[in-house]
Amino acid sequence: AQSVTQLGSHVSVSEGALVLLRCNYSSSVPPYLFWYVQYPNQGLQLLLKYTSAATLVKGINGFEAEFKKSETSFHLTKPSAHMSDAAEYFCAVSDSGGSNYKLTFGKGTLLTVNP
């Protein structure tokens, strides 16, 4: 069974500061890993994904994440926060094995950006 833990349900940063959102996963097979973002009153959209190619993955809006197998982590970072980054962020994992149809989400981290 796969699971995802997002450390910190709420993260607050100042505009221009580093954004770091933490995600740890467990999976019995090599995983596919994703970060999705949800803006208020909207559905989710994909920020970036890891599917066993490069361990450092670049996504949209200046975000990136690094897959660290030894730490079972896939933390999301952005060097400089912008007000428009305020949203809820979800880490998700699915198996790269025979059946990659089940997607497990973390509980989400709400990012607040202060002026």
Added chain:
Amino acid sequence: EAQVTQNPRYLITVTGKKLTVTCSQNMNHEYMSWYRQDPGLGLRQIYYSMNVEVTDKGDVPEGYKVSRKEKRNFPLILESPSPNQTSLYFCASSLSGTSAEQYFGPGTRLTVT
């Protein structure tokens, strides 16, 4: 425009009254899925479908039914809704399974009294 649509967007109903939430995608995607989102619990997968007439349970299937008679449509059926099914529901689709980017609908906010 490529999109996933859901209807209705908002629904208030009473316990036991059967309802259907429709989901349609115009991207010719094989894979479709339903999630519910609850505060503090994130998104949990209810059911998914790999193709027409092929569906399987997710993590929280109790109290829900689905069908996939056409590739573009994947309705969610609540035969006898209960208050614990009050939630925000999302439909999603992708080209092939969860390794591909999933496209989410705008959500359906359901309240069961």
